[in-house]
Amino acid sequence: MVGTKELIKNLSVKHGIERKSLLPILQDIVEKENFLSNDSMIEVARILDISAAEVYGTASFFSFLDTEARGKYKIRVCKSITCDMKGKNETIKCIENILKIKVGETSKGGRFSLLETNCLGWCHKGPVMLVNDEVYTELTPEKIRETLSEYIREEK
Amino acid sequence: MTTHINKLGYIFSKDCECDDILKNTLAKTKDEVVSELIKSGLRGRGGAGFPIGLKWKFTASQPEEVKYIICNADEGEPGTFKDREILTQVPKKVLRGMALCAYVTGAKKGFIYLRGEYKYLVPHLQKNIDEFHEDMKKFNIDLNVEIFLGSGAYVCGEETALIESMEGKRGEPRNKPPYPNQFGYLGKPTVVNNVETLASTMIVFRLGADVYNNLGTKDQQGSKLFSISGDSPKEGVHEIELGMSVADFVNEFGDGDTKAVQVGGVSGFCVPRKNFNKEIIGEGNTTGGSTMIFNSSRSMYNVLHNFLDFFAEESCGQCTPCRVGCQQLLKGIEAVKAGEKSPKYLDQLIKLSKTMQITSKCGLGQSVTNSFTSIVNNFREEMIY
Numbered sequence: 328m329v330g331t332k333e334l335i336k337n338l339s340v341k342h343g344i345e346r347k348s349l350l351p352i353l354q355d356i357v358e359k360e361n362f363l364s365n366d367s368m369i370e371v372a373r374i375l376d377i378s379a380a381e382v383y384g385t386a387s388f389f390s391f392l393d394t395e396a397r398g399k400y401k402i403r404v405c406k407s408i409t410c411d412m413k414g415k416n417e418t419i420k421c422i423e424n425i426l427k428i429k430v431g432e433t434s435k436g437g438r439f440s441l442l443e444t445n446c447l448g449w450c451h452k453g454p455v456m457l458v459n460d461e462v463y464t465e466l467t468p469e470k471i472r473e474t475l476s477e478y479i480r481e482e483k
Numbered sequence: 484m485t486t487h488i489n490k491l492g493y494i495f496s497k498d499c500e501c502d503d504i505l506k507n508t509l510a511k512t513k514d515e516v517v518s519e520l521i522k523s524g525l526r527g528r529g530g531a532g533f534p535i536g537l538k539w540k541f542t543a544s545q546p547e548e549v550k551y552i553i554c555n556a557d558e559g560e561p562g563t564f565k566d567r568e569i570l571t572q573v574p575k576k577v578l579r580g581m582a583l584c585a586y587v588t589g590a591k592k593g594f595i596y597l598r599g600e601y602k603y604l605v606p607h608l609q610k611n612i613d614e615f616h617e618d619m620k621k622f623n624i625d626l627n628v629e630i631f632l633g634s635g636a637y638v639c640g641e642e643t644a645l646i647e648s649m650e651g652k653r654g655e656p657r658n659k660p661p662y663p664n665q666f667g668y669l670g671k672p673t674v675v676n677n678v679e680t681l682a683s684t685m686i687v688f689r690l691g692a693d694v695y696n697n698l699g700t701k702d703q704q705g706s707k708l709f710s711i712s713g714d715s716p717k718e719g720v721h722e723i724e725l726g727m728s729v730a731d732f733v734n735e736f737g738d739g740d741t742k743a744v745q746v747g748g749v750s751g752f753c754v755p756r757k758n759f760n761k762e763i764i765g766e767g768n769t770t771g772g773s774t775m776i777f778n779s780s781r782s783m784y785n786v787l788h789n790f791l792d793f794f795a796e797e798s799c800g801q802c803t804p805c806r807v808g809c810q811q812l813l814k815g816i817e818a819v820k821a822g823e824k825s826p827k828y829l830d831q832l833i834k835l836s837k838t839m840q841i842t843s844k845c846g847l848g849q850s851v852t853n854s855f856t857s858i859v860n861n862f863r864e865e866m867i868y
């Protein structure tokens with residue numbers, strides 16, 4: 328918690344303590360801590376001098392501001408229609424097999440979370456996934472295996 | 484069979500010439516710039532299709548000192564990816580468009596509202612913004628541009644929801660009026676323009692308003708980017724003169740077995756094969772430029788289910804017709820498919836979607852009926868069996 332307090336203090340210096348600073352602060356916390364814990368939202372509320380309910384209410388509106396514990400690497404697979412047509416389900420199955428987690432779950436040790444998301448803006452190159460901010464297009468089982476094994480290796 | 488598709492290359496032409504275009508344009512008075520934009524017929528490319536010249540004029544006429552420009556790069560409409568391509572290839576055009584807007588309206592602060600899904604673009608854009616700040620000194624344009632990142636909410640593409648989220652709140656659309664050009668970001672007059680609209684101003688002033696106006700049809704002037712995806716051997720972003728029929732479009736971009744084209748994204752209309760000759764792309768349908776092509780192997784029930792799932796998830800939940808309506812439409816088609824409800828129930832669902840059109844607060848809830856009605860009416864048997 329000391330770490331979180333320190334982080335939020337630094338972020339309030341970077342982004343300011345006005346209401347309009349809220350989204351950038353929450354985005355940076357998610358980047359550092361993978362999700363918004365209750366403690367971090369309460370601390371943000373204290374620093375911005377608004378109620379914690381306001382912070383939670385805002386955070387829970389946005390799908391990228393996770394209020395549930397997530398892994399270090401968030402895999403978001405596009406489920407919009409053209410990606411669906413090009414094999415989204417196979418993509419999900421392949422990732423589930425490799426990581427041994429289902430959609431919505433986080434792997435043991437908190438490395439990976441697997442999520443579905445709406446259009447990622449790469450419809451002509453589906454199926455597509457985001458791993459944190461990185462885009463991976465035209466996924467095949469081989470490409471998925473290669474990509475994920477790099478993340479797995481990097482972690483060790 | 485001849486194909487009447489005029490492919491153009493204006494938007495993605497090299498953007499190094501922009502500074503010359505901007506220089507020549509800044510030699511005109513603000514009124515001249517506005518009237519040329521109006522004359523060109525250029526309309527918003529983000530979906531609503533409002534004439535850009537009028538929007539800038541209204542904002543310019545506001546007495547307030549502080550004004551803002553927001554470039555809407557939220558691009559969340561499924562099937563749309565042209566703004567990402569513009570920001571990747573010709574970001575200078577977008578920024579020069581913002582500079583021109585600053586000249587006309589007097590705004591000194593601008594934002595690019597970039598969807599979180601495109602965060603990887605930040606370093607590239609920031610580099611261009613830094614150069615822009617440097618370059619603008621020689622034109623005496625004092626516009627500071629900053630990137631604001633979205634966080635994964637489709638409705639934040641709606642201009643007032645976008646502004647709410649920038650103010651640190653839930654991205655719930657506001658009542659309009661007042662429109663952003665009167666009461667926008669932090670209550671100040673604000674121009675919100677789509678990425679492509681801003682880039683297109685550079686084309687208007689490169690070609691001249693008259694030449695630009697001659698492109699397209701009576702209804703829709705100019706050239707337009709189309710994001711083409713689905714069952715097509717030519718998926719990608721294509722710049723096309725407005726006014727082609729869906730039939731010509733399908734001849735050019737289909738795979739020979741096209742059954743339906745979804746024009747204008749999930750919020751747009753589904754055109755079935757029998758209407759390919761009747762429908763003109765850009766007339767009466769939305770201008771966002773998403774076109775998804777489905778061939779005869781596709782189940783239109785699955786397509787509609789996917790769309791409704793999207794709406795139910797992305798509805799901000801602020802108003803009841805949209806929040807409950809999206810869920811009921813989804814449950815409704817599932818019940819008909821499962822045989823739990825009679826096929827007649829589909830007509831009741833269509834009525835519900837029409838009610839949503841009249842009673843919803845923003846374009847999201849209002850436009851669900853577009854795809855719902857056009858898919859259910861044209862592919863009724865697929866909904867039932």
Ligand SMILES: Cc1cc2nc3c(=O)[nH]c(=O)nc-3n(C[C@H](O)[C@H](O)[C@H](O)COP(=O)(O)O)c2cc1C
Nearest residue numbers: 527528529555557558559640641642676677680846
């Ligand atoms: C639900 C919804 C989502 C929208 N998403 C976008 C978007 O992603 N990008 C965009 O430019 N406009 C979007 N719009 C339209 C904007 O509200 C606004 O009309 C537009 O940004 C104005 O710019 P333009 O006049 O240049 O088109 C959306 C509208 C609605 C109702």
Ligand code: SF4
Nearest residue numbers: 799801802805845848
């Ligand atoms: S129509 Fe839907 S998205 Fe728009 S304000 Fe109402 S609930 Fe929100």
